[in-house]
Amino acid sequence: MTDSSQYDEDYYLRGKASGKSLYENYQWLPMLTIPMVRAIAARLRITHRRPILDFGAARGYTVRAFRELGYTAFGFDTSKWAVEHCDESIRAFMLPQMNRYFDWIITKDTMEHVVDLKTTIDTLMSQASIGLFVVVPLTDVDGGRYVAPEYEADITHIHRFTLQTWTGLFIRPKWSV
Numbered sequence: 001m002t003d004s005s006q007y008d009e010d011y012y013l014r015g016k017a018s019g020k021s022l023y024e025n026y027q028w029l030p031m032l033t034i035p036m037v038r039a040i041a042a043r044l045r046i047t048h049r050r051p052i053l054d055f056g057a058a059r060g061y062t063v064r065a066f067r068e069l070g071y072t073a074f075g076f077d078t079s080k081w082a083v084e085h086c087d088e089s090i091r092a093f094m095l096p097q098m099n100r101y102f103d104w105i106i107t108k109d110t111m112e113h114v115v116d117l118k119t120t121i122d123t124l125m126s127q128a129s130i131g132l133f134v135v136v137p138l139t140d141v142d143g144g145r146y147v148a149p150e151y152e153a154d155i156t157h158i159h160r161f162t163l164q165t166w167t168g169l170f171i172r173p174k175w176s177v
Contacts, residue, residue, distance in 0.1 A: 006156050007079030012059065015153070022153040028061050028087060030068075037065040040106065044133060046071065050103035053095075055124060056110025060086040063093055074102070101127050108135040111166075112151075112159045121169055131175075136166050 006020070015021030046052065048070045054062045057075025064087045066073035075094045077083055083094050105128040114120045124132055137151040139160045146152055146160065161169075167177050 004078040004080060007058075007077075008081045009085075011079075011156070012082060012085075020155055022150045026059060028059075028064065030065070033061050033065040034068065037062060037069060037071075040133060041066075041069070041071065044104060044131070046104055048072070050130070051101075053098075053102040053105045053127075055098075055105050055107040056113070057086075057094065058082045060090040060094055062106065062108065063087075063090045067093065098123065098127065101129055103130045104128060104133065105131075106133045108133075109137070111136050112157045115158065117159065117169060125170075125172060125175065132170070134166075134170070136161070138163050138166070 010018035011020045012023050012026040015023035015026075017024075040046075049072065052066055052071055052073040054060075054066075054073065054075045057063055057077045058079065059082050060075045063073045063075040067090060073093065075086070075090065076098055077094070086094050105124050107124070111117065111120070111134060136159075137146045137148060137157070139146055139162055142162055142165050143160050146157075151157065170177050
């Protein structure tokens, strides 16, 4: 990923004012996060016994939602600030390194920040026994402006790809996209 020190208090709590991100007071919003997690779990048919990793977990709110719904979920993030200020209820489930296997790895709004995409994708795919669920901002043309204009506000975004390009990055033998 990029220099993890960029993902500091200003990034998460004062993103717009600091010019770093689109976040303002990034906090636990159960009315949004729990329905999102329910939809992901239903779409992927994740059972409660299956270990899940949220790669790029930030302050751990997706992990919290999965756990509140009875799933076995963990988080990983390179931001020291986000991990130190993660939700207290899931602090013990934030992993210091990526060194174990999961049935599912979920990564939402993270891959556009990753410096070495190939290595990161290879690592994620090698550590996910069932699959990955990846959400990324899209462009109409590679290198172009994001389809959702608010993503332009994040100065830490490195990659601007179309759905076709993103999909191509995940094509591997024995995997379907």
